[in-house]
Amino acid sequence: MYAQTTIGDFLDRLGSKASTPGGGSVAALSGALGAALVSMVCNLTVGKEKFKDVEPVAQRLLNRADELRAELTKLIDDDTKVLGDLMEAYGLPRNTDEEKQKRTALIQERSKIACGVPIRIARACNHLRNLTVEGAKVGNPMAISDIGVAVLMAEAGLHAALLNVDINIGAIKDAAFVEGVKQQVAQMVAGRSEMKESVLAEVKSKL
């Protein structure tokens, strides 16, 4: 469980030649850091007389950001698990036709599973990005720069996760599955390219 790993150990393992943790886990951690920053800004907003008008919104954002942080923290582990399983399949023997068939089938099966994790990371980062739009409007102006950092981490996590989706679908031969994934990804990114810039502009106007 990476939540119980120290930051120094995580960075050391990441920097080593071991295949896990990899970029997918970093994508999830990036999102978790962004979610925690949204929680921080909301925690500095709720319960204060001068932000009473926006308290219900800030409380809702806080609850959602806390949920996303928990989900993304779990996804740091999940990505390592499915990546490890996939590497194990690649490492299987391929001396006989039977071994080759078994290996190929397992790689296909585990590539699909491995693809599901970065999709969930991307979806969570995408939700987080939506939260920062509201966070920039209602968050305590004293901490508003942290909403800016949050949208940067959400955006980095989203695109890092999508890179990991790309690698995995490259190995998958089931065309219908690949098409389904591509449609999900397209829906996630459609019309959202300016969201980060708009959150950052709102944040900068309040600095």
Place this chain on the structure above:
Amino acid sequence: MYAQTTIGDFLDRLGSKASTPGGGSVAALSGALGAALVSMVCNLTVGKEKFKDVEPVAQRLLNRADELRAELTKLIDDDTKVLGDLMEAYGLPRNTDEEKQKRTALIQERSKIACGVPIRIARACNHLRNLTVEGAKVGNPMAISDIGVAVLMAEAGLHAALLNVDINIGAIKDAAFVEGVKQQVAQMVAGRSEMKESVLAEVKSKL
């Protein structure tokens, strides 16, 4: 020392209403994660016969990425330290004119110090971004997506750090100091906006 803090504890403290750690520490951690990914890709490149031609470059990148990771890991702590010192200055009493003067002078002094840390974070993330340009060219293609994730984390860390520079200079009354900082920042971002896209394009062409 955050290197000895677990990821779960760091996220919990970040999400709380405590003023530290804040977005500046997240910027440094984002850069450290990116640097570790560059190290990983280089560790999967050096010492392999088929990458012998690029080994000197990969070794140089590895050494530099390791240094940047160490520097950025230290900057996670440094940002918390200077932010804590600045918050302490803001919390000083201001009942008499003498107290007010003392408080104002200390806020000015500590704002300048607090400004220096995100500048160092931004500079380190900027160097890291340069490394990813070479990394995308020489890194082991099996792990090349991690160079893509690295440039995303470097870019997020850079812009998150610059947001923290912006907050700090907002409070500084020394116009020459502010001008000097603005020039340093301008040099860092000049003509670099397409670097991330060009690294990602090279990475995607190899997936």
